[in-house]
Amino acid sequence: MKRNLKVVMLGVCLSLLAAMAAGCGSDNFREDKQIAGVETDSAGAEAETSATDAAGDGSMQGAAGDAVTITEQVLYDENDIRITATGLEDGLFGTELQLFIENNSGQEITVQARNANVNGYMVSTMMSADVAAGKKANDSLTFETSGLKECGIETIATMEFAFHIFDTESWDDIADTEVIKVDTSAAGSYTQTYDDSGEVLVDADGVKIVGKGLSADGSFWGPGVILYIENNTEKDITVQVRDVSVNGFMVESSMSEDVVAGKKALSAVQFFSSDLESNSITDITDVELYFHIFELSTMDTVFDSDVIKIQF
Secondary structure, three states: OHHHHHHHHHHHHHHHHHHHOOOOOOOOOOOOEOOOEEEEOOOOOOOOEEOOOOOOOOOOEOOOOOEOOOOOEEEEEEOOEEEEEEEEEEOOOEEEEEEEEEEOOOOOEEEEEEEEEEOOEEOOEEOEEEEOOOOEEEEEEEEEHHHHHHOOOOOOOEEEEEEEEEEOOOOOEEEEOOOEEEEOOOOOOOOOOOOOOEEEEEEEOOEEEEEEEEEOOOOOOOOEEEEEEEEOOOOOEEEEEEEEEEOOEEOOEEOEEEEOOOOEEEEEEEEOHHHHHHOOOOOOOEEEEEEEEEEOOOOOEEEEOOOEEEEO
16 A cells, blocks of 8 residues: 555656656746846956757667667665666656666665766656565666657666665665666667856856746746856765845845766756745846855855856
8 A cells, every 4th residue: 555655656756756857858947038148246257158969869779779778687685685676667757777676685675766867967866666575576766758859868878876765664874875776788879968058147166157048838837047057176066056036136046056076967947936926037047146056965164155046
């Protein structure tokens, strides 16, 4: 019964997420306004426009047109728990990495995934597998189609993630694995390219943030400023925004993006429609904010950017 209830709740959550999802590369994430200019509170600071790289061609296939595959491999084998990747399949919500989980411990466990990325882009995933003590389970880690499309990923070459394993009843941690990398049959022949075009908002201490435009219908909550983020440091970071105003009015915003070391992400600073309506804002002409960047694991501040004014 518990398993069935979890499946029902997961379906409800997925429906809501699908409605709220913002996609830079999808029909729902249109760049309705280009950035006209950027100002910072540092003397002499100038925003730059970077070059554009086109995304790769093809579907979820290898260079020869065949569906990509993986070699069966053991991903984790500790604490009397063994997790084996057995295949790659297309599922209802995205590409599924098939997993065979053996729980030889004396406790019921839950296996989840963290910090997933595909071809160097942070992506959304779904996975929460419960396995009773002494039992086995076939489950999967789903890389959501919407997230792959947002990033222009049309062929999966590499997948990286970490498993978070805990006691189902007590929620006590059992293991947080190191980064696990799974290469597909396309890994040697496919190269992911990245679209970093737009106005550079931040380029400091190994972190680069590019503003790519304003989406009028970016999500269920409201419009948003589309961002491309590069983490060229050796630390896993979280990027958030502070003191956000639209057309001079302070507003609530939604943006918190985890980017692991050496990876990239697409995100958006989203504004609540209710805030815009209460301030009689029908046309966004400028957005002012600053970025707060901190380490993912320790929450120690990496740096706060200058105050940035983005004009549309």
